[in-house]
Each structure stands twice: as structure tokens, then as C-alpha cells.
Amino acid sequence: MIKLIASDMDGTLLNNQMQVPTANIKAIQKAQAQGIEFIAATGRGMSHAKISLDESNIRVPMILLNGAHVVNADRETIFTIPIGKQKTLDVMDTIEKAGLYYEVFTAEHVYSANQPMRIDFFAEHILSKVPEMSKKMAIAASSQHLSLTPITFVEDIRQTLATNNEEVLKIITFDKKGPEQLKGITGELEKIGDLAIAASELTNIEINHVNAQKGIALKQFAEERGFTASQVMALGDNFNDVSMLTYAGKSFAMGNAAEAIKKIANNITDTNEENGVATAIDRILSE
Structure with a gap:
């Protein structure tokens, strides 16, 4: 059973207008109501990532800067991994x-x-x-x-x-x-x-x-909660999502994802303009 969902933002959770569609918001809330945790995983920094999430009233932990900065739902730093x-x-x-x-x-x-x-x-x-x-x-x-x-x-x-x-x-x-x-x-x-x-x-x-990658950060976040990879679901569309998609037991490439990403993920959902995150979450909940 899936206990944690991690989603990329640009090209995945967000539509092309840089907004979280209503269908995605409702799907996240539905998953949370069933006890499933949600974490946003993005290349954005805190100041940029929180704009779209706050507009949608989504208050969740975040893997930021591709895994170099991880914060909890209260935006408090859990850890950072600097380049040097x-x-x-x-x-x-x-x-x-x-x-x-x-x-x-x-x-x-x-x-x-x-x-x-x-x-x-x-x-x-x-x-x-x-x-x-x-x-x-x-x-x-x-x-x-x-x-x-x-x-x-x-x-x-x-x-x-x-x-x-x-x-x-x-x-x-x-x-x-x-x-x-x-x-x-x-x-x-x-x-x-x-x-x-x-x-x-x-x-x-x-x-x-090299240790600041979405997949590495997601693995640490999941293990701290006692979750195994098989209990984690990840969604993404591009190459900075690869480590996350390969770690998660259930992975979804967006319909708009690069072809190489679609080959890496074990599932394909709709595009970010077609509420692909909501489609994937609804599919998991129905299973």
C-alpha cells in the first residue's frame, strides 16, 4: 500500500500557467484524508516553490533544489547538502x-x-x-x-x-x-x-x-517515517526526476515527459495540462 506520494512541480504538479489545477488539489486532499503523506520535490528553491503551493493552500514538506534542501510542512529545514x-x-x-x-x-x-x-x-x-x-x-x-x-x-x-x-x-x-x-x-x-x-x-x-538528488532525499525522508520504497509513489517529467522515479516502488511519468523518462517509470499518466497527477493518484487510491 502506498503511504507517501512525491511529486515534481514544473511540468508535473503545475500546469503551463504555473498553477496547481483544482483536480490535483482535490486528489492530494483525498490521499491525505486516507492517511497518505504528500511531499513536493522540485528543483526550485523555497522562495519560488512556496508561491504556487501557497496559492493552492497546499502545506506539505518539500524536497527543494533537487534534494539539496529538505524542509517540513512548517518550512523548517531538515537538512541541506551544499556543493562546497x-x-x-x-x-x-x-x-x-x-x-x-x-x-x-x-x-x-x-x-x-x-x-x-x-x-x-x-x-x-x-x-x-x-x-x-x-x-x-x-x-x-x-x-x-x-x-x-x-x-x-x-x-x-x-x-x-x-x-x-x-x-x-x-x-x-x-x-x-x-x-x-x-x-x-x-x-x-x-x-x-x-x-x-x-x-x-x-x-x-x-x-x-553528487549526494543532493531527489531520489536520495526522498529515500531518507521515507525511511525516517518507516516507509519502504514499495510504499512510495513518485511522479515526474524530466531528467532531474530520474533518481526519484527509480527509487519509488510505484513511479509515473507524465504524458508530457521526455521519452527517456517514460521508459524509466513503470507507469505513464496524463499530461500536466490534463491533470496527470490527479489521474495517477485516483488510480492508486482505487487500487
Whole structure:
């Protein structure tokens, strides 16, 4: 019997408007009423993840930053897994040498050194999800989203980290050309060692400590509650969900998931626009 459900957020729990559909909310509540725990598992940091969840009145534990930061339902930190100070500098040097835009995540902040590029990349992301929207409207939506998400823009990320004495939990880098451009830098980053390198979109790669993965965090969270892998269900759509999908005894790839992800999961549900999370949960409850 399933006792814990873990769900990715972007492309899974959330629709393309970055909202949790009503059907998904009701399915989660139905599962909770039957004693099944729910945990959100995302590449987002706390400040970004809680926006969509709070709007939906979903108060649950969260695996954040791909497993580098885990919090309980009261948003209290359970544990963090930082990249390490020297490796952080090595990663930033490698990305800058490749001329790519990146953002740095700590437990409390998201740092960026280029606001115009951030707006441009998020506008491109919106257009990929809603192609009928004009570029001008996408930029306006990106700017509005930026006003709601607490990103701290600084002139020098290295100096800011040193001044605030903050540990970096995740670094994300973007390129519009997608895998073709990012493949090269992935190889360079792998030379650094002890890093987990994955993607949540075709146009990004996310860098964490090798032990900061959704599956590892989910396993620890489950075992602390006395649950085995066979009692865990996981849902996801992209490559930063692989460790979680392979750990869980019951795994669901979204209908919109990458083909490679569909081959890894042992079940396929509807797309995120078709309330695939609700479909999967209802199926499990009926069984």
C-alpha cells in the first residue's frame, strides 16, 4: 500500500500557467484524508516553490533544489547538502568561461548578476509553453513574474556569497540552443567531480553536490517515517526526476515527459495540462 506520494512541480504538479489545477488539489486532499503523506520535490528553491503551493493552500514538506534542501510542512529545514566552496567557484568559472547565464541558489536566496538576461530567458520559457503569445506579451509576463519571485540581483555573486557567508546548494545555467550547446559544458563540469548534473528543461542544466538528488532525499525522508520504497509513489517529467522515479516502488511519468523518462517509470499518466497527477493518484487510491 502506498503511504507517501512525491511529486515534481514544473511540468508535473503545475500546469503551463504555473498553477496547481483544482483536480490535483482535490486528489492530494483525498490521499491525505486516507492517511497518505504528500511531499513536493522540485528543483526550485523555497522562495519560488512556496508561491504556487501557497496559492493552492497546499502545506506539505518539500524536497527543494533537487534534494539539496529538505524542509517540513512548517518550512523548517531538515537538512541541506551544499556543493562546497571551492567546487562552487570552479563551477562558476566553468560557466563564465563558456559565456552562459547562470543563477546561484542558497537556502535563503537566489542570486543573479544579469536582470535583462533573466527576463529574456523566462520570456522564452513562457513562449515555449504558450506559443500563441507574442514576444512582447511574454516579456511583460516575465517581468511581472520577476516582481513576484524574490531573486536578488548583485554585481558580484562571489563577493556577495563571501560577505554573507552563505553556502551554495544549487547552480543553474541556461542556453536557448538547448542540449547542443549545454552538452559541451556538461563535459567540463563533470571533470570537476562529485557533482550531480541534470536538467529540468531542454534549455538548462542544474548542478548540485553528487549526494543532493531527489531520489536520495526522498529515500531518507521515507525511511525516517518507516516507509519502504514499495510504499512510495513518485511522479515526474524530466531528467532531474530520474533518481526519484527509480527509487519509488510505484513511479509515473507524465504524458508530457521526455521519452527517456517514460521508459524509466513503470507507469505513464496524463499530461500536466490534463491533470496527470490527479489521474495517477485516483488510480492508486482505487487500487
